[in-house]
């Protein structure tokens with residue numbers, strides 16, 4: 348077990364000299380408890396000092412100093428992660444990127460945009476759309492940073508048609524644990540130039556380097572967007588239709604499934620009624636394209652298919668107001684479920700798309716067996732399901748027993764279905780045991796080997812992902 352040096356008064360003095368702006372070096376009682384956890388809650392540890400960097404050079408100076416003095420460093424974006432990956436388990440230095448929030452260059456010849464890591468997803472999306480471009484990755488939490496999105500390979504609703512964050516990263520500027528500033532990738536469409544170090548960084552959860560700049564790929568903004576809200580008599584009818592939609596070769600931008608109980612939580616949370624509540628289960632589909640005819644052709648096929656499979660209705664949302672109320676409710680599900688219980692733990696597994704119905708039914712039927720309420724919703728179109736296990740009024744001991752038994756079962760089922768432990772939230776600290784169970788030892792050793800090449804002194808975000 349590695350011993351880390353805690354930050355002392357001398358270290359603080361050195362860091363303050365490096366940064367030369369006391370408002371950006373926070374320590375002692377000035378550190379907000381927010382820095383001790385992420386949105387999962389449950390895993391808590393405060394850093395000794397938080398440094399709000401403004402440049403790669405500042406990050407480099409800090410990293411070099413930390414490496415030489417064996418102090419742990421934890422990168423932090425907006426702290427919206429759900430697996431404890433930005434929690435500084437060895438305290439040390441937290442590098443907060445929130446002030447590196449500038450959009451640097453929109454290059455309309457290469458269809459790319461250069462951004463600093465602290466730019467928020469919502470600000471990036473609004474900026475590119477104002478310029479008639481489109482950045483497709485669309486995770487539910489719009490106040491996450493782009494650096495965090497890249498580091499977790501965030502997914503989101505539009506993955507069915509467009510893919511995930513990884514598919515939209517062209518190049519990265521990275522500060523390595525020894526303080527070197529390096530560039531991986533470039534403004535190129537193709538790249539077969541050796542091992543893809545940029546791709547290694549994506550999804551590495553701040554364990555290999557600190558991202559200080561990203562070049563992202565953009566698409567032209569689709570001219571038309573339409574959503575369909577499709578009520579089904581039962582969850583089984585709704586979810587059994589998803590593989591058929593995929594098989595129909597029509598490609599919606601998003602296919603989400605939701606149940607009435609989660610919709611009701613969202614209504615309460617938002618204080619706004621959902622446009623329809625006649626059914627127990629719904630599919631929510633989005634289509635985009637460049638003309639009304641193109642979209643209508645695509646959704647017509649899917650609408651007919653859903654009706655053949657027993658859908659009660661097909662509600663077309665073609666006004667901005669309706670569109671906003673539906674997707675706002677969808678975006679609020681996680682927070683709404685959180686608000687409906689005392690504590691919860693989540694599973695973010697992904698299964699092959701043609702097995703998604705088996706997994707949803709399994710989760711539904713598991714509740715009486717494990718004695719827990721389990722709410723689920725998710726990106727049914729890409730096989731990525733979010734299941735939330737709710738503590739309600741259970742004692743801490745009973746909760747621990749039941750939730751770990753339930754988790755074991757769910758991950759075992761995901762393995763049976765040839766799925767993976769995480770579709771988009773990552774492994775961080777919370778999902779480490781399940782990654783270990785799901786991957787062969789060779790893969791885990793390769794991962795830890797990569798970590799030791801990038802970070803031989805293991806100072807960067809230790810104890811995360813595959814590390815013991």
Ligand SMILES: Cc1cc2nc3c(=O)[nH]c(=O)nc-3n(C[C@H](O)[C@H](O)[C@H](O)COP(=O)(O)OP(=O)(O)OC[C@H]3O[C@@H](n4cnc5c(N)ncnc54)[C@H](O)[C@@H]3O)c2cc1C
Pocket residue numbers: 385386421422423424425426427428429432433444464485486487488490491492493494495496497498499500501502503504551552553554556557558559681682771772808
């Ligand atoms: C309500 C809600 C809905 C969500 N919906 C989705 C969803 O649909 N899809 C999805 O994928 N996720 C979702 N998430 C999870 C979360 O928003 C993502 O994981 C997001 O990418 C985290 O970004 P962040 O800026 O908050 O990063 P943080 O939580 O601060 O950090 C996450 C990880 O990235 C590392 N990191 C952050 N910045 C850098 C950097 N510059 N360089 C190196 N490492 C860095 C951290 O060390 C940590 O390991 C949701 C979360 C919430 C609360």
